[in-house]
Amino acid sequence: MNVNLTIEAPYVLGPTFAVFLGVAAVRHRRARPGWTGRHLVLRTTACLYAMAVLSITVFPLEITWGRYANQMPWTNQINYVPLITADVTAVPNALMFVPLGVLLPLLTRVNSTARAIGVSASASLGIETAQLLSYVLFHNGRAVDVNDLLANTLGGLFGYLLVRLALGTPSAGELLYGYALPRSAVGRPAGTAAVCQVG
Numbered sequence: 001m002n003v004n005l006t007i008e009a010p011y012v013l014g015p016t017f018a019v020f021l022g023v024a025a026v027r028h029r030r031a032r033p034g035w036t037g038r039h040l041v042l043r044t045t046a047c048l049y050a051m052a053v054l055s056i057t058v059f060p061l062e063i064t065w066g067r068y069a070n071q072m073p074w075t076n077q078i079n080y081v082p083l084i085t086a087d088v089t090a091v092p093n094a095l096m097f098v099p100l101g102v103l104l105p106l107l108t109r110v111n112s113t114a115r116a117i118g119v120s121a122s123a124s125l126g127i128e129t130a131q132l133l134s135y136v137l138f139h140n141g142r143a144v145d146v147n148d149l150l151a152n153t154l155g156g157l158f159g160y161l162l163v164r165l166a167l168g169t170p171s172a173g174e175l176l177y178g179y180a181l182p183r184s185a186v187g188r189p190a191g192t193a194a195v196c197q198v199g
Helices: 009-029 037-057 091-106 113-138 146-167 171-178
Strands: 003-007 061-065
Touching: 003 113, 003 171, 009 037, 037 113, 061 113, 091 113, 091 146, 091 171, 113 146
Parallel strands: none
Antiparallel strands: 003 061
């Protein structure tokens, strides 16, 4: 079977965002904790950010089988050796994960540098794995590079450290507390004073 098909990001991410909006609308109408006001803005921002990252790193999906298939072995698509082939592309890769580091303590219970590094590395590894699977299954895709993993993780760590720094200033800290989900690392129950839980 000969296949040469391109699946653009909007065909997958568009319906996904529509489902998110539907869920958000229902929970907002029922006034569910963490789904109203600034919390809803934060969740929507996180959803848009995730879709933006996927549209850059995974899409478009190029499906090629049969005579259209890329004949290069998938093992040739992996760079296992760090830093030797590192170049300026490390900068946008790091910048791409800075928002993740910022969002982590606001959305989740990530409250330490070690956890921020772990989650950032896991997210980056997930992207690299998706890229590799795309090549294995569809005979087309992007190269998998350990340098991307390192740059992404560094970006996530930098974003997390930015939040820690911002929480130390009254104006920025109060703003972040206002957006953080109640059960997140920097969240607080309604009606209580802001107490930084990020270590």
